[in-house]
Amino acid sequence: xxxxxxxxxxxxxxxxxxxxxxxxxxxxxxxxxxxxxxxxxxxxxxxxxxxxxxxxxxxxxxxxxxxxxxxxxxxxxxxxxxxxxxxxxxxxxxxxxxxxxxxxxxxxxxxxxxxxxxxxxxxxxxxxxxxxxxxxxxxxxxxxxxxxxxxxxxxxxxxxxxxxxxxxxxxxxxxxxxxxxxxxxxxxxxxxxxxxxxxxxxxxxxxxxxxxxxxxxxxxxxxxxxxxxxxxxxxxxxxxxxxxxxxxxxxxxxxxxxxxxxxxxxxxxxxxxxxxxxxxxxxxxxxxxxxx
Numbered sequence: 513x514x515x516x517x518x519x520x521x522x523x524x525x526x527x528x529x530x531x532x533x534x535x536x537x538x539x540x541x542x543x544x545x546x547x548x549x550x551x552x553x554x555x556x557x558x559x560x561x562x563x564x565x566x567x568x569x570x571x572x573x574x575x576x577x578x579x580x581x582x583x584x585x586x587x588x589x590x591x592x593x594x595x596x597x598x599x600x601x602x603x604x605x606x607x608x609x610x611x612x613x614x615x616x617x618x619x620x621x622x623x624x625x626x627x628x629x630x631x632x633x634x635x636x637x638x639x640x641x642x643x644x645x646x647x648x649x650x651x652x653x654x655x656x657x658x659x660x661x662x663x664x665x666x667x668x669x670x671x672x673x674x675x676x677x678x679x680x681x682x683x684x685x686x687x688x689x690x691x692x693x694x695x696x697x698x699x700x701x702x703x704x705x706x707x708x709x710x711x712x713x714x715x716x717x718x719x720x721x722x723x724x725x726x727x728x729x730x731x732x733x734x735x736x737x738x739x740x741x742x743x744x745x746x747x748x749x750x751x752x753x754x755x756x757x758x759x760x761x762x763x764x765x766x767x768x769x770x771x772x773x774x775x776x777x778x779x780x781x782x783x784x785x786x787x788x789x790x791x792x793x794x795x796x797x798x799x800x801x802x803x804x
Contacts, residue, residue, distance in 0.1 A: 534723060538719050540719065581700060583632065584701035588797065596702035599763045605695065605698055608677055608690040624652060625652050629659045629660065637697070641695070687755070
């Protein structure tokens with residue numbers, strides 16, 4: 513039987529679980545692939561209108577990965593994989609502007625180009641946060657700056673008037689003195705690629721739950737793992753001791769009600785021009801293995 517392939521995703525949990533031997537302790541035969549790490553960060557520079565959904569549609573190389581719950585739900589409904597319904601996670605996120613920007617309040621972002629990842633968490637969460645302040649046609653989303661580190665580069669280099677960031681880059685922008693105009697916290701779902709043994713998924717999740725407790729108790733011991741996921745050009749400027757723990761996994765169900773409300777929200781805003789998938793909640797999810 514092939515190994516269970518794990519890919520870290522801008523969070524601390526997988527790194528902690530490897531360090532502590534939790535995957536082995538749960539009996540999981542796995543391979544850890546650092547697909548997000550890139551010295552130059554170019555792996556994240558996908559160009560205009562290529563984001564999280566497109567990566568799931570094309571097929572990721574890991575057995576289990578993550579993306580914002582909007583994209584995972586749609587990808588699962590289009591039969592590109594499955595959404596694991598046994599948990600979800602929540603990530604800190606926000607829209608940042610340069611310290612000397614005249615923009616101090618969310619309503620001042622009307623018409624301003626905001627760098628986001630196309631059909632990625634920053635795309636949906638920026639709309640969700642700003643539609644409280646302005647009509648949809650005044651939310652000016654810029655997809656051309658690329659995914660997470662590509663658009664962070666633009667902000668740091670003074671080429672972006674506003675940028676949506678989450679997790680480590682969110683903390684880095686705060687550290688560098690960029691102004692957070694609004695929080696845009698969002699949910700992340702687990703994406704199952706292919707047919708996996710439910711027992712292996714259970715082992716994987718048990719290891720992450722143990723890692724979550726460690727992070728909750730002593731985040732200061734694990735923040736150094738942010739360095740593993742950032743381009744090396746930024747390492748000398750990163751003071752990860754000042755950063756928060758980032759994404760937090762909530763071991764509660766991703767329910768049918770959540771799935772249905774998510775679909776309605778996406779559909780009402782016509783984010784997918786070709787429509788949403790046809791799979792029901794029951795056809796889109798992998799439920800956790802029942803307790804013995």
